[in-house]
Amino acid sequence: MSVRQASAGLRRVLPSPPLTEREPPAADRDLHALAWQGEVRLDAERAAGLTAALWQRHVRTGLLERALVLGADHRAGPHLDRPEAARRLLAHIDALAEAGLTPVELAAFAEEADLDHLGTLWALALLFGCLEVHGVEDAFEAWLTSLDGSAFPTYRGIVELADAIATQPSADLRERARRWAARLEQPVLSAIALEVTPPGELPGDALAALARAQSPIVQAALERHLSRAPRGAALAAPGRASWLDVATPAFAHEVARARILQRDFEPLHRVRSMDPRAVAALGPYALDVIALAGDAGDQALARDLAAGFPTTPRSLDAMGRIGLPSLFPRLLAELGSDELEEDAHGALVTALGSRVALPSVKAWEEVIASLPATAAPTRLRGGEPHSPRSVLEEMRRPDLSAEALRVRADELLARAGRPAQVAWDAFGATLEGALSELARLAR
Numbered sequence: 001m002s003v004r005q006a007s008a009g010l011r012r013v014l015p016s017p018p019l020t021e022r023e024p025p026a027a028d029r030d031l032h033a034l035a036w037q038g039e040v041r042l043d044a045e046r047a048a049g050l051t052a053a054l055w056q057r058h059v060r061t062g063l064l065e066r067a068l069v070l071g072a073d074h075r076a077g078p079h080l081d082r083p084e085a086a087r088r089l090l091a092h093i094d095a096l097a098e099a100g101l102t103p104v105e106l107a108a109f110a111e112e113a114d115l116d117h118l119g120t121l122w123a124l125a126l127l128f129g130c131l132e133v134h135g136v137e138d139a140f141e142a143w144l145t146s147l148d149g150s151a152f153p154t155y156r157g158i159v160e161l162a163d164a165i166a167t168q169p170s171a172d173l174r175e176r177a178r179r180w181a182a183r184l185e186q187p188v189l190s191a192i193a194l195e196v197t198p199p200g201e202l203p204g205d206a207l208a209a210l211a212r213a214q215s216p217i218v219q220a221a222l223e224r225h226l227s228r229a230p231r232g233a234a235l236a237a238p239g240r241a242s243w244l245d246v247a248t249p250a251f252a253h254e255v256a257r258a259r260i261l262q263r264d265f266e267p268l269h270r271v272r273s274m275d276p277r278a279v280a281a282l283g284p285y286a287l288d289v290i291a292l293a294g295d296a297g298d299q300a301l302a303r304d305l306a307a308g309f310p311t312t313p314r315s316l317d318a319m320g321r322i323g324l325p326s327l328f329p330r331l332l333a334e335l336g337s338d339e340l341e342e343d344a345h346g347a348l349v350t351a352l353g354s355r356v357a358l359p360s361v362k363a364w365e366e367v368i369a370s371l372p373a374t375a376a377p378t379r380l381r382g383g384e385p386h387s388p389r390s391v392l393e394e395m396r397r398p399d400l401s402a403e404a405l406r407v408r409a410d411e412l413l414a415r416a417g418r419p420a421q422v423a424w425d426a427f428g429a430t431l432e433g434a435l436s437e438l439a440r441l442a443r
Contacts, residue, residue: 011169014132080398155250162195187218194218211239298324420441
């Protein structure tokens with residue numbers, strides 16, 4: 001049995017007892033001494049002052065809010081900045097322990113937090129794992145079971161929680177998470193268990209039971225679990241639902257993506273044939289399927305798919321990764337949008353390289369006009385023909401986050417046809433080592 005180890009920079013902290021409220025001692029007031037104030041009256045709460053316990057509670061709230069910001073920096077910021085974000089987050093964890101943070105208070109704060117914000121779930125789970133106090137694992141599990149499906153409009157939140165559990169320093173919490181696979185009545189817990197358990201360690205009957213689950217979250221988690229199995233190690237999970245029947249496009253895409261990583265290209269073939277069921281199931285995520293495994297022959301298909309859905313930051317990112325000339329007019333048009341200007345510029349940088357510093361329609365038109373003429377359309381990445389080498393080279397951009405690198409790594413894994421053990425969740429570490437591992441895979 002193998003258990004993923006916590007990152008070396010993290011340790012559990014023992015919180016100090018928080019200050020408690022107490023009534024001030026009774027004292028006679030000399031009202032004659034205040035006669036000079038005339039009719040001035042102070043608000044009763046302000047006159048009473050701020051107690052030490054209340055002040056400490058405000059300190060803890062401020063530290064927790066800042067910890068979530070640092071968590072977002074670690075998850076969504078440039079991966080080269082992760083060491084500094086981690087250093088500052090560790091300082092906040094120590095300060096929270098000194099200020100007397102309790103599992104109950106952390107759980108109450110988590111219930112009010114904006115879970116849609118990137119990195120929030122990751123930071124909260126990490127904080128639970130860093131507290132060395134009785135009952136923290138129970139408080140963490142109770143908080144997770146309180147989350148309903150609305151907290152997970154996409155699969156990203158499950159990945160954040162699983163990454164944090166693998167990273168945090170409590171071995172007991174990691175072992176507890178692995179036992180959640182049988183909690184089919186709690187899809188979030190089952191999905192986390194599938195993420196943190198290495199392929200091959202769950203018995204066949206457990207996989208079969210998970211395959212029969214009707215939850216989109218569990219369906220996506222199971223397919224991702226199977227996609228991480230070594231090549232040739234077939235894991236039996238009979239009765240798995242078709243990705244076409246998964247309830248929402250975000251989760252249908254997650255299942256389709258995992259199938260492609262298992263060398264099952266049915267989702268790609270259905271999208272290429274514009275199968276109505278496939279397009280309806282994936283919605284705008286059909287562009288991500290083309291970005292994952294498409295080629296230069298998808299020129300007209302990519303243009304038609306992009307025209308059929310509203311433009312969003314995610315769809316622009318997918319267009320940039322597709323890198324086909326038929327999409328460049330759409331990207332240029334979005335450069336004139338106040339809301340999507342930066343996203344369109346970033347997509348053009350992905351496809352054509354860092355040849356324009358700031359969003360500019362004229363500058364990008366000149367870059368596109370200068371591209372060498374070819375007899376057939378060419379899929380581009382960083383200004384070069386799309387290949388493992390050009391994908392890896394573009395991944396070395398200093399502004400890319402860990403999530404942006406993961407999406408690009410999928411292209412290499414789909415081409416290689418085998419999984420790679422990449423340490424995406426190493427706390428406080430850049431992903432330069434991960435890029436080196438991917439380079440060896442792509443050779």
